[in-house]
Amino acid sequence: MSDEVRGPATRATLDDAQPVLSVRNLRKVFGTQVAVDDMTFDLMPGRSLAIVGESGSGKTTVARMICGLEKPTSGTITACGRDRSKPARRGSERKARGREVQIVFQDPYSSLDPRQSGAELIDEVLRVHHDHDAADRKRIVAELAEVVGLDQRQINALPKALSGGQRQRVAIARALATDPRVLILDESVAALDVSIQAQVLNVLADIRDDRGISYILISHDLAVVRQLTEETIVMQRGVVVERGETGQVLDDPQHPYTKLLRASVPGPGWKPQRMRDRIAAQA
Amino acid sequence: MSALLEVRDLTVQLKMDSGMREVITGTSLTIAEGEAMGLVGESGSGKSMTAKAIARLLPDGADVQGSVTFDGTDVLALDGDALRKHRAQVAVVFQDPRAHINPVRRIEDFMTESLRILESVSKPDAAKRAAAALEEVGIDDPGKRLRQFPHELSGGMLQRVMIATALLSEPRLLLADECTTALDVTTQAEVMAILDDLRRDRGLSMLFITHDLELAGAVCDRTCVMYAGQVVETRAASLLHGDPLHPYSAALVQARPDISSTAERLVAIPGRPVSAFEAPSGCRFAPRCPHAEDACRAEEQVLTELDGGRVRCRRAAELRGRLLDGAHV
Numbered sequence: 001m002s003d004e005v006r007g008p009a010t011r012a013t014l015d016d017a018q019p020v021l022s023v024r025n026l027r028k029v030f031g032t033q034v035a036v037d038d039m040t041f042d043l044m045p046g047r048s049l050a051i052v053g054e055s056g057s058g059k060t061t062v063a064r065m066i067c068g069l070e071k072p073t074s075g076t077i078t079a080c081g082r083d084r085s086k087p088a089r090r091g092s093e094r095k096a097r098g099r100e101v102q103i104v105f106q107d108p109y110s111s112l113d114p115r116q117s118g119a120e121l122i123d124e125v126l127r128v129h130h131d132h133d134a135a136d137r138k139r140i141v142a143e144l145a146e147v148v149g150l151d152q153r154q155i156n157a158l159p160k161a162l163s164g165g166q167r168q169r170v171a172i173a174r175a176l177a178t179d180p181r182v183l184i185l186d187e188s189v190a191a192l193d194v195s196i197q198a199q200v201l202n203v204l205a206d207i208r209d210d211r212g213i214s215y216i217l218i219s220h221d222l223a224v225v226r227q228l229t230e231e232t233i234v235m236q237r238g239v240v241v242e243r244g245e246t247g248q249v250l251d252d253p254q255h256p257y258t259k260l261l262r263a264s265v266p267g268p269g270w271k272p273q274r275m276r277d278r279i280a281a282q283a
Numbered sequence: 284m285s286a287l288l289e290v291r292d293l294t295v296q297l298k299m300d301s302g303m304r305e306v307i308t309g310t311s312l313t314i315a316e317g318e319a320m321g322l323v324g325e326s327g328s329g330k331s332m333t334a335k336a337i338a339r340l341l342p343d344g345a346d347v348q349g350s351v352t353f354d355g356t357d358v359l360a361l362d363g364d365a366l367r368k369h370r371a372q373v374a375v376v377f378q379d380p381r382a383h384i385n386p387v388r389r390i391e392d393f394m395t396e397s398l399r400i401l402e403s404v405s406k407p408d409a410a411k412r413a414a415a416a417l418e419e420v421g422i423d424d425p426g427k428r429l430r431q432f433p434h435e436l437s438g439g440m441l442q443r444v445m446i447a448t449a450l451l452s453e454p455r456l457l458l459a460d461e462c463t464t465a466l467d468v469t470t471q472a473e474v475m476a477i478l479d480d481l482r483r484d485r486g487l488s489m490l491f492i493t494h495d496l497e498l499a500g501a502v503c504d505r506t507c508v509m510y511a512g513q514v515v516e517t518r519a520a521s522l523l524h525g526d527p528l529h530p531y532s533a534a535l536v537q538a539r540p541d542i543s544s545t546a547e548r549l550v551a552i553p554g555r556p557v558s559a560f561e562a563p564s565g566c567r568f569a570p571r572c573p574h575a576e577d578a579c580r581a582e583e584q585v586l587t588e589l590d591g592g593r594v595r596c597r598r599a600a601e602l603r604g605r606l607l608d609g610a611h612v
Contacts, residue, residue: 054467054468054469054470055438055467163555164326165555166555193325193326193494193555193556194325194494194496194535194538194539195325195534195535195538195551195552195555195556195571196325196555196556197538198538198539198540198549198550198551198552199551199552199553201540201549202548202549202551205548220467220468222468222542223539223540223541223542224540226540226541226542226543226544226545227540227541227545227546227549247545250542250543251543260469261468261469263472264468264469264471264472265468265542266472266475266495266497266498266500266501266502267497267501267542268497268500268501268521268524268525269501270497270501271501272472272473272475272476272479272501272502273472273476274421274473274476274477274480275421275473276421277476
């Protein structure tokens, strides 16, 4: 790992040098389509890794395999020393895996049960995963609400009474309830308004600093990637085409695909270029 | 350049379960021949409703005050054939192409329907024009695409089909409502370049609705920022990002993470964006504004001229040049 120390990295104490998540030669084939091919990476405690790429690059498939929603065709995934590349054989094993790795999905409008308040949702997660009494659970619900910046009324409200940003905070609080070591953020801030996105990104940075959780951020938004992560993996059609320190990948991309991604982001002085002109310019 | 479109004091109320709710309050904007105007804002700011009012696509029971004038014609008074003609001249491209195309009809049926019905163009001629339009937006082998169904095309391809379809009626104004938001960044760049070419080649005017201030800044001549149903700032697009006049525009600029540096902490805007009917009296942005004073909350703000732009903030002149203080380091 790089020796740059910033915020959460200080939590990755030197004697704690075991990766919290280890992915080796991961491969997933759907029919004849190779969705993910030979992916390997380590995630250290308290660090954040971005996986970027466009639709169909396989980034969400990687996330789904890590949480056990999809079975790898081959390769291994080890989280907290536990192999999770094969389906869990027992309920207790499945629960243990659920505790270690949690995910926050993109759309807070479809990822919450409309009949359940945030408080009830978190309480349920706590009952399934931990041995707290009712008073303890109530205290933890209040703590988690505070962590994600929801007040008592909001955490006790049904999703329909909440805005997108507030719902996404409920989803983050739910994911934190198992006290995970790894949190997967699958386009978790993409659907939010600019002003709300900034609030949620700040909350995520605080949580990482306070709890030493590791993040995997699946995103197509390179500015968000820059803000939240230290390392970046670029995927194209299931294959890792570039990886490195986030700042370096974005400031000095090496692979043609990464260069194309970077050049497609609008900014001052940006001029959109048509594919045919781009190809002509290269010829 | 004379104004092709002029929207004046547009106020729109929509019928909701709980009665009439205001979604736009006194919006005014003009677009000249060949000009690209960006319309920027968050959810509920009224930007999509403004476009719908211009294209006369507001839902039933909407109450519309003010005026919309397109090429000298009073748009709000149109009906029948005249309205159909207006909608041919003012084409709309929406965010999600899949939601606006019939999934069980071939691309050719979708593209040529209005030509055949409204302009009585023969089927082979309509197909020829559709193929030419597809080529114009950079789609190879248009003959094959015309025979395909929507599910056989990617999102980016389908959005280009939507733009090509909009072009078939020879529009003079294109209303692009978040038309690249659902696309990958490289596809977005391609679609933006196509729109840019069309604007140059055909002298097309454009109202480009987006939440992305940087995108608007890069492709538009002027940008209008909306908040809670009101225009709060209109300014040359190239200036808005580096030199905003309204505290809300500045807050939007600062809240966005920067691709070239990591901020210690993002300058988030407290609270959430509100719709016109939820907005407080006085300045609508005041509850979230770091510069708000009692006087801001007390009086309705009006758009005033400042440095070549227009801004709805009584403190704008006094805050000039200080709004981005403490921005990204």
